Amino acid sequence: MPDLLALPKTELHLHIEGTLEPEMVFALAERNGISLPFDSVDELRERLEFTDLQSFLDLYFACSIVLRTRADFADLARAYLARAHAQGVRHVEMFFDPQAHTSRGVAVDTVIDGLRDALAEANLEWGITGGLILCFLRDLPVEKALETLESVAHRAGDLVGVGLDSTEVGYPPELFERVYRRARELGLHAVAHAGEEGGPEYVWPALEVLGIERLDHGIRSLEDPALVEALRERQIPLTVCPLSTVRLRGVDTMVEHPLPRMLDAGLLVTVNSDDPSYFGGYIGDNYVAVQQAFDFDLSTMVMLAGNSVTASFASDERKAELR
Ligand code: ES4
Numbered sequence: 001m002p003d004l005l006a007l008p009k010t011e012l013h014l015h016i017e018g019t020l021e022p023e024m025v026f027a028l029a030e031r032n033g034i035s036l037p038f039d040s041v042d043e044l045r046e047r048l049e050f051t052d053l054q055s056f057l058d059l060y061f062a063c064s065i066v067l068r069t070r071a072d073f074a075d076l077a078r079a080y081l082a083r084a085h086a087q088g089v090r091h092v093e094m095f096f097d098p099q100a101h102t103s104r105g106v107a108v109d110t111v112i113d114g115l116r117d118a119l120a121e122a123n124l125e126w127g128i129t130g131g132l133i134l135c136f137l138r139d140l141p142v143e144k145a146l147e148t149l150e151s152v153a154h155r156a157g158d159l160v161g162v163g164l165d166s167t168e169v170g171y172p173p174e175l176f177e178r179v180y181r182r183a184r185e186l187g188l189h190a191v192a193h194a195g196e197e198g199g200p201e202y203v204w205p206a207l208e209v210l211g212i213e214r215l216d217h218g219i220r221s222l223e224d225p226a227l228v229e230a231l232r233e234r235q236i237p238l239t240v241c242p243l244s245t246v247r248l249r250g251v252d253t254m255v256e257h258p259l260p261r262m263l264d265a266g267l268l269v270t271v272n273s274d275d276p277s278y279f280g281g282y283i284g285d286n287y288v289a290v291q292q293a294f295d296f297d298l299s300t301m302v303m304l305a306g307n308s309v310t311a312s313f314a315s316d317e318r319k320a321e322l323r
Pocket residue numbers: 015018053060165166167193196244274275
């Protein structure tokens with residue numbers, strides 16, 4: 001098997017706050033005079049063991065408080081983009097969680113400006129293309145999501161789309177119908193996390209009420225044959241994150257991951273990293289993990305990389321270059 005890190009690829013499911021490495025947590029805390037609920041990098045590393053989605057999210061939001069300035073967000077994204085470049089990424093559509101920052105008094109423009117600084121540099125330096133997907137925290141009130149969207153309406157051109165993340169069970173997608181209608185008016189693409197911990201009943205409304213163009217995770221869709229058929233027939237891409245699902249205990253081990261069954265069902269599956277500093281690997285590491293678990297041949301790995309190009313919101317011209 002050739003080096004899968006070198007295989008050109010596109011990343012479609014990546015939370016930029018989930019690339020915050022423990023060393024950077026401490027460096028930014030010191031730079032900003034913030035005290036942390038852990039004493040050392042090693043103590044933080046010891047906490048990177050999760051029982052479910054919520055146990056991860058608690059740590060993810062606890063670490064995100066070190067991000068305050070435009071330079072912090074630029075440094076975070078620069079570090080991610082350097083690692084992504086080293087693992088073959090040529091196009092990335094990056095999630096960010098503005099409400100995790102605005103709730104602490106950080107302006108949304110500070111977040112967007114910093115992330116865009118790093119994306120512009122990576123474009124100049126390495127030719128990496130892509131953009132930002134603004135995610136709403138689904139466990140906060142819908143009114144807060146609407147306020148967040150209106151606060152960036154004047155610069156919708158700086159965004160690729162909107163998404164929905166954080167705690168899933170108890171917060172069904174249809175709550176966000178008005179938010180997604182407004183996002184569409186602003187010309188934004190629409191994706192959502194669904195079917196990660198929630199069952200197929202959380203995926204259907206993401207498709208039918210929110211009108212998503214791409215489904216994040218979606219692994220529990222397999223439990224409903226009619227849903228699988230809808231996803232297959234419409235060729236809705238699924239952004240699967242194998243190491244994430246293992247680390248959040250969606251499956252016990254990688255060999256039990258449903259990815260091969262999803263491919264057999266004719267779904268448009270892509271491989272992504274989700275929160276690489278928390279889940280033990282960047283995108284190339286996810287490619288290596290699935291190749292090893294399922295003994296996939298090179299043509300399957302190339303097909304997965306090609307699916308990510310198809311599933312992206314890049315222009316047709318850029319897609320042709322990425323293939
Ligand atoms: C997330 Cl893995 C995952 N699921 C839902 N929301 C998230 N935010 C960051 N990572």
